[in-house]
Amino acid sequence: MEIKVMEKVIEANKNKSNEIRNLLNQKNILMLNLISSPGSGKTSLLEQTIPVLQDKYRIAVIEGDITTDKDAKRLNKFGIPVVLINTNGGCHLNSASIAKALTELDLNNLDLIFVENVGNLVCPSEFNLGEDTKVAIVSTPEGEDKPAKYPMLFRNAEIAVLNKIDLIDILNFNTDDFYADLQKLNAGLTIVEVSCTRKKGIKKWLSWVEKKLSIKKESEVINER
Amino acid sequence: MEIKVMEKVIEANKNKSNEIRNLLNQKNILMLNLISSPGSGKTSLLEQTIPVLQDKYRIAVIEGDITTDKDAKRLNKFGIPVVLINTNGGCHLNSASIAKALTELDLNNLDLIFVENVGNLVCPSEFNLGEDTKVAIVSTPEGEDKPAKYPMLFRNAEIAVLNKIDLIDILNFNTDDFYADLQKLNAGLTIVEVSCTRKKGIKKWLSWVEKKLSIKKESEVINER
Numbered sequence: 001m002e003i004k005v006m007e008k009v010i011e012a013n014k015n016k017s018n019e020i021r022n023l024l025n026q027k028n029i030l031m032l033n034l035i036s037s038p039g040s041g042k043t044s045l046l047e048q049t050i051p052v053l054q055d056k057y058r059i060a061v062i063e064g065d066i067t068t069d070k071d072a073k074r075l076n077k078f079g080i081p082v083v084l085i086n087t088n089g090g091c092h093l094n095s096a097s098i099a100k101a102l103t104e105l106d107l108n109n110l111d112l113i114f115v116e117n118v119g120n121l122v123c124p125s126e127f128n129l130g131e132d133t134k135v136a137i138v139s140t141p142e143g144e145d146k147p148a149k150y151p152m153l154f155r156n157a158e159i160a161v162l163n164k165i166d167l168i169d170i171l172n173f174n175t176d177d178f179y180a181d182l183q184k185l186n187a188g189l190t191i192v193e194v195s196c197t198r199k200k201g202i203k204k205w206l207s208w209v210e211k212k213l214s215i216k217k218e219s220e221v222i223n224e225r
Numbered sequence: 226m227e228i229k230v231m232e233k234v235i236e237a238n239k240n241k242s243n244e245i246r247n248l249l250n251q252k253n254i255l256m257l258n259l260i261s262s263p264g265s266g267k268t269s270l271l272e273q274t275i276p277v278l279q280d281k282y283r284i285a286v287i288e289g290d291i292t293t294d295k296d297a298k299r300l301n302k303f304g305i306p307v308v309l310i311n312t313n314g315g316c317h318l319n320s321a322s323i324a325k326a327l328t329e330l331d332l333n334n335l336d337l338i339f340v341e342n343v344g345n346l347v348c349p350s351e352f353n354l355g356e357d358t359k360v361a362i363v364s365t366p367e368g369e370d371k372p373a374k375y376p377m378l379f380r381n382a383e384i385a386v387l388n389k390i391d392l393i394d395i396l397n398f399n400t401d402d403f404y405a406d407l408q409k410l411n412a413g414l415t416i417v418e419v420s421c422t423r424k425k426g427i428k429k430w431l432s433w434v435e436k437k438l439s440i441k442k443e444s445e446v447i448n449e450r
Contacts, residue, residue, distance in 0.1 A: 037262045038346050038375055039367030066347065068374050089377065091316065091347040119375070121263050122291065122316040122345050141366035141389065142264030149293050150263060150344070152314065164366065167392070172422070197397070 016095035020130025030216045031113040033129050035153055036137035038119030041163035043071045044196035045137060046114055050078045052206055057111040062101045064093040064118045081105055092124040093117050112213060125153035139164040140171050144178035151185050159190040159208055166195035241320035245355025255441045256338040258354050260378055261362035263344030266388035268296045269421035270362060271339055275303045277431055282336040282438060287326045289318040289343045306330055317349040318342050337438060350378035364389040365396050369403035376410050384415040384433055391420035
């Protein structure tokens with residue numbers, strides 16, 4: 001009996017992610033699932049992204065944290081809807097919690113939802129939240145070997161953001177190996193280098209987000225025809 | 226039936242950690258379970274530790290990685306036994322894999338085993354491997370808020386190693402908040418600041434390891450009386 005419950009849970013999760021995907025497609029909302037180790041710069045990237053894009057697009061954030069509202073508070077200053085999910089020890093967000101968080105948002109007035117996952121380079125990669133795509137974030141102090149050592153995220157993401165590029169000169173970071181490993185794992189991956197603290201490289205990241213938004217809008221027009 | 230299997234797995238894990246603890250106590254081997262995010266410096270700390278201590282103590286490493294033998298290869302140069310566990314996607318080491326790894330080591334000729342866990346600040350904190358204690362490693366680029374945001378490891382560890390202290394001047398790292406948060410989580414925690422690349426602060430860490438080793442030896446004398 002209990003294994004049935006487990007299957008139901010997995011099945012329910014799967015259904016939730018499909019439900020979420022269908023719902024967001026219907027509402028033409030782009031959802032990006034930001035995944036990285038703790039401290040790689042997910043919140044910092046959002047702090048550089050939201051103020052630029054919020055004049056053109058209606059944005060919300062679903063903020064995943066094990067405990068505390070530290071990151072949610074950092075984003076509150078932008079005056080956009082932020083829904084905080086505290087996982088209470090849980091190592092990743094699941095589609096059930098996302099489905100619940102979506103009920104807190106006015107989906108008729110949104111273009112873009114950023115999901116900031118729990119800081120963890122392993123577990124969140126395995127869970128489909130109904131997002132349009134996963135965004136991998138990794139920072140130079142972590143070392144160039146992280147894609148090779150933690151490959152799942154980099155295989156499943158459409159874009160990898162290499163943050164803290166301003167530190168690269170004082171670190172022993174082998175850029176060639178970093179790019180070569182990513183190429184091996186996922187030849188179609190877009191890679192952008194940024195420094196959130198120095199506000200460098202952000203435009204390339206914003207262009208990618210806007211391109212994803214325009215593709216989503218195009219599919220809306222097609223849907224309405 | 227299946228839930229029984231699950232209970233058995235959990236029970237088996239628990240028994241394995243007890244078995245391991247008993248075995249290592251009997252052999253008077255100190256086992257330290259190193260836990261951190263990817264790229265915080267677990268392997269780098271071992272690279273600074275092993276060459277200094279290996280003249281006085283017989284050391285082995287159990288190296289946990291999702292995939293690749295990159296870290297194991299970095300430690301091979303010291304000519305000590307290194308057992309690599311590839312978890313194939315698994316987000317933490319468990320006691321069953323440690324028990325198996327121990328069968329690869331000559332436990333009659335060891336004083337100290339370092340377990341380098343999978344890079345993950347969340348999941349490995351929850352699993353008892355039969356270690357004497359967990360060692361928390363965190364690095365300055367990750368930010369001072371990591372203990373507050375990922376508290377479990379810092380509650381369960383006896384020592385926290387703050388690595389990459391050489392970068393602190395160019396980072397926005399609030400040392401006061403870092404120490405205050407740790408004090409709140411675990412008042413008895415030892416904290417050492419190191420830079421593995423600049424070889425700074427290592428002595429304090431080594432002193433802590435040697436103190437743990439001497440306590441283990443004392444209990445051996447007591448056991449033999």
